[in-house]
Amino acid sequence: xxxxxxxxxxxxxxxxxxxxxxxxxxxxxxxxxxxxxxxxxxxxxxxxxxxxxxxxxxxxxxxxxxxxxxxxxxxxxxxxxxxxxxxxxxxxxxxxxxxxxxxxxxxxxxxxxxxxxxxxxxxxxxxxxxxxxxxxxxxxxxxxxxxxxxxxxxxxxxxxxxxxxxxxxxxxxxxxxxxxxxxxxxxxxxxxxxxxxxxxxxxxxxxxxxxxxxxxxxxxxxxxxxxxxxxxxxxxxxxxxxxxxxxxxxxxxxxxxxxxxxxxxxxx
Numbered sequence: 239x240x241x242x243x244x245x246x247x248x249x250x251x252x253x254x255x256x257x258x259x260x261x262x263x264x265x266x267x268x269x270x271x272x273x274x275x276x277x278x279x280x281x282x283x284x285x286x287x288x289x290x291x292x293x294x295x296x297x298x299x300x301x302x303x304x305x306x307x308x309x310x311x312x313x314x315x316x317x318x319x320x321x322x323x324x325x326x327x328x329x330x331x332x333x334x335x336x337x338x339x340x341x342x343x344x345x346x347x348x349x350x351x352x353x354x355x356x357x358x359x360x361x362x363x364x365x366x367x368x369x370x371x372x373x374x375x376x377x378x379x380x381x382x383x384x385x386x387x388x389x390x391x392x393x394x395x396x397x398x399x400x401x402x403x404x405x406x407x408x409x410x411x412x413x414x415x416x417x418x419x420x421x422x423x424x425x426x427x428x429x430x431x432x433x434x435x436x437x438x439x440x441x442x443x444x445x446x447x448x449x450x451x452x453x454x455x456x457x458x459x460x461x462x463x464x465x466x467x468x469x470x471x472x473x474x475x476x477x478x479x480x481x482x483x484x485x486x487x488x489x490x491x492x493x494x495x496x497x498x499x500x501x502x503x504x505x506x
Contacts (some may be wrong), residue, residue, distance in 0.1 A: 239306060239387065241284055243416040250420045254427045255312070256280040265292035267311035268369060268381040274313060275371045275379065279293030281315035282427075286419060307404075308419055312380045312426070316434045322480075323438030324378045327368040328352045329449050330433050330479040334426040335364045336452050341421065342410040347454035350474070350483050350500055353400075354384075355454060360502075361403035377397055384422070386415050400501075440481055450477055459503040460485065462495050469493065471503075 244260040251258065257280060264270055267285045269292070274283060275331075290303035303309050314327070332348045339346040339356065346356045346363070354364035367381040385404035406413045430447065436443035450456060455474045462470040462485065472487040483495040 239398070240416070242288060244286075246416050247423070249422060255282040255284050255423070256321050257282075258284040258286070260286045261355075263287060263289045263291060266290055266381075267309055268367060268379050271311045271313040271379045271500060272333045272369060272371050275315075275377050279313050281313070281317075283313040284310060284423065285313075286310040303383065304390060304451055306389075306400075306415075306420070308382070308384040308386050308415055309383055310423070312418065312423075313379060314378050314430070315377050316378070316430075316438070316502065318395070319376050319434060320436035321370065321376060325368055326438060326440050326481045327378060327430070327433070328366050329362065329440055329445060330429045331368070331382055331426060333347065333445060333448055333452070334422060334429050335366070335384060336381065337425045338418070338421045339363070339405065339410070340403060342412060344405055344410050348449065348452045349502070350453055350455040350477070351481075351497070355400075356403050356405070356408045359401065359403075361401040362406065363403050363405060372468045378432055380426075382422070382426075384418070386410075386413055388475075409419075415458065439479075441479055446477065446479065446481065453477070455500055455502065459485045461501045461503060463499040463501070464495070465497050470498070486495070 242260045248258050264287045267287050271285055289305050290309050317413045328351055335354045336346055344356050346354055349355050351364050352366040356363040369379045371377040388406050389404050391404055424488040432443045440446040458474050472485040475486045476484045478494055484492050485495055486492050
């Protein structure tokens, strides 16, 4: 397995990012860049790791990060974007991963709020985590974990028993991880600039409709495990202007879900 080539990445990205580093191993690229932002790191600082020993997903869950995947975080200081809009970067990142995988010949769909599913069995091949840094300041770390090479048998299933898969297992046209990283970071840069220019407004950036069209969650009967431990059951109906899920519940109300784990019960 070839190591990630930092020089090739920097050359290929042509100044799109202020700084890009590759490390052999770290606890969490997101944690490292959160600390870096507090210390004054520049906008568009990128960190990639060959392996994470304490990768973290949503709700502080561990993210399995064996060698052979792509684990990267981007520190952003999107001036002009309100703090309340930073969470919508998960939509931006999801679209970037979707575009990359599609171009590599992999059948993918987005699962709200932060997963990318692949193959006819709709297994998880990527996870996204956007973490605001500080209060009231437009600073955020955007983390993406993407399974590239075939997975070992010890990779655990996700919430709701969602199985894991990789680009290689789904027939991607390349599994050169440097090439995959270059493609992902290029697409992310393009989409994030659109989002930033629109002040974090997904509709104005032309991204909300794109996400709706690619979101496998919409139209599904779902169970949403909410942060307070309760469960919401209903039909995933739509996304609001900020990318939050709207669920039609049995009593006729339409409720907006701001955070939670979604389990697809069955196709509509």
